[in-house]
Amino acid sequence: MEEFQIILDCAKKLGHTVEILSSIKSGKEASVFSALLDGRLVAVKIYTNPEERAFQNSNPYLAGKFYKRASEERAVGKGNTFGRRLKQDSWITREFFMLQKLHKAGAVIPEPILHIENALFLELLGDDEVIANRLIDTVLSGEEAVLAFQSVLKSTKIFWDLGIVHGDLSPYNILWWKSQPYIIDFPQAIDVRTHPDARVFLERDLKNIVKYFRKFITVDFEEVLSRFL
Ligand SMILES: Nc1ncnc2c1ncn2[C@@H]1O[C@H](COP(=O)(O)OP(=O)(O)OP(=O)(O)O)[C@@H](O)[C@H]1O
Ligand SMILES: [Mg+2]
Incomplete structure (x- = not known):
């Protein structure tokens, strides 16, 4: 090639x-x-x-x-x-x-x-035998889901505090490796300072995440959103 x-x-x-x-x-x-x-x-x-x-x-x-x-x-x-x-x-x-x-x-x-x-x-999220699965293909226990959800929110808040919104965050762009959720795929990431709709993208990202984790745990979307105000 x-x-x-x-x-x-x-x-x-x-x-x-x-x-x-x-x-x-x-x-x-x-x-x-x-x-x-x-x-x-x-x-x-x-x-x-x-x-x-x-x-x-x-x-x-x-x-x-x-x-x-x-x-x-x-x-x-x-x-x-x-x-x-x-x-x-x-x-x-x-x-x-x-x-x-x-x-x-x-x-x-x-x-x-x-x-x-x-x-x-x-x-590489993986080793010479296996490659990490996407979160969408992973079934989590309640305990794993609580920790993973907090981790994804923490990372998303780090993005936000640096003026960045992922913009395509979903369980398809998170890999599950060694009991940790790794967020991937950033070319579309948004600069909050210059993008007029950054907040809309943030809310969409958070909604996608909340929707996935609701399969395993109870999540209050408004409470999640309030952490970003
Ligand atoms: N660091 C990594 N370690 C292991 N696998 C990875 C890594 N980065 C990406 N992958 C694999 O490659 C796939 C595509 O990566 P990525 O989402 O960054 O590209 P993409 O072009 O946006 O693809 P897609 O359209 O599927 O989202 C991921 O779903 C994952 O399976
Ligand atoms: Mg992708």
Whole structure:
């Protein structure tokens, strides 16, 4: 795969060794693999070509985002190759930047390790035998659910206090590993300072989480919301 080669060459130039092991999930916008990075077992998320990628769904998230140069803004607006490239680069850079910021602040997310081209190297939630399940595919005991719910809320509050809303939070974007819920998938994350509808996205994120945990425990949505006021 040509995509791989560019990443491998680039990693080599930077003094890293990368060995792709196996596919975890391949999707329309990105594919995730297990890999060895300098001998460490990691996950690598590779975004598909901007030419092949559909951006229509992402536009609401970019409201309030600005580009440094008018020519860049026009290119993004027109959706030409340069614009699509710019927009994709900004998504990948943003995702890595968010992950670093949130991980440092103590949110339960995979550790971001390296960003090369259109690839993000992350802590692998799994080992050489099993890969973490998504929360949606996991049945929790009452006790596990209480702890997991508190953990997800705590991380979401860390995001909020840093001016970030995940924007696509749901049990599909949380992985269950070693009895801990890890929140993943941040390219659409919202900057509260510049996004006019940040609060709407926060409430939607919280509703998705509450709905899932209600399968296992009693949850008061208003009480949850009040923690974010
Ligand atoms: N750090 C990780 N460790 C293990 N598996 C991971 C990791 N990150 C992602 N995955 C796997 O890859 C899948 C897709 O990852 P992610 O949600 O970040 O990408 P996506 O392009 O948004 O995919 P989707 O459309 O399914 O949400 C996850 O559901 C999970 O199974
Ligand atoms: Mg996802």
